[in-house]
Amino acid sequence: MLKNFILCFLIVFCSSSYAQKTEVLNKFSEISISGKIKVEILEFEQDRILITKGEKYLKYNVLKERLTITSSAAVADSVTITVYFKDINKISAANKPVISIKMDTQRENFTLDVKESSSVTGFIKSTNFKLLSQSGSSVSLEGSCDNADIKAGGKSSVEAQKIIFKKCDIELTDSGARVFVTDKLNAELTKSRLEVSGNPAKFNKKVSPDSVVTNPL
Structure with missing residues (x-):
């Protein structure tokens, strides 16, 4: 029974770890977010994104120093990400995202x-x-x-x-x-x-x- 518990724990842990993704991004000074998604936006020494959950619902790219993020999820809790920025002057949001900024x-x-x-x-x-x-x-x-x-x-x-x-x-x-x-x-x-x-x-x-x-x- 203990062996089964450990096996289940490892499967869940590995699945959770695999679901996370970190990517360094090109420089951006503006963020545009659309769709049902939970986003934490934090100041950092490097522009990057951390996808904690729901990568399959997510699209993002940087063009002309603008980071555009869109989600096709039905509920915000399905997609959770953290965006790290070095410098920023504008954030736009539409279509029910839940956003926190620091x-x-x-x-x-x-x-x-x-x-x-x-x-x-x-x-x-x-x-x-x-x-x-x-x-x-x-x-x-x-x-x-x-x-x-x-x-x-x-x-x-x-x-x-x-x-x-x-x-x-x-x-x-x-x-x-x-x-x-x-x-x-x-x-x-x-x-x-x-x-x-x-x-x-x-x-x-x-x-x-x-x-x-x-x-x-």
Whole structure:
């Protein structure tokens, strides 16, 4: 019986090990992700990809410093990968991927463009940050950014109270957001809800009658 157990363990272990694949990639500064897939994006000294599960559902290539990743899986849990980057300035996501990001060094500019029920969480560092969230996507971020330009629409949600923005321009349509701003906030809301922390020194707002702005102390 013990012999059978050991044999089963070795089969499972070998199968698991074989399923993993690591590949060094050509230089990229942008990532585009589409499809149901779980992706962890981490800063590293070399551009590379680690496929933990679901390689048969996965396609990826680097062209003109853009890493494109697509998944044909029916559920996100079927494909699990880690992308390591040396330098990056934009991440795009569509069609329900689940993404986590962790940056260690400050970037001058960083853009996050998500749509079609994409989910993004993580820690970012950027002097100038641009976020576009559409079609039921959700974004929850921590980190440090001086200036932010945020647009969310189509029942999207943005959680950014754990990033201290000095200046922030935010436009919401049929969506919700929470932000922390210290110096200047420009907000335009249509059928949306905005929660503001940080007590910004200047707060300019254009709010439709069916929108709500709260400023908890």
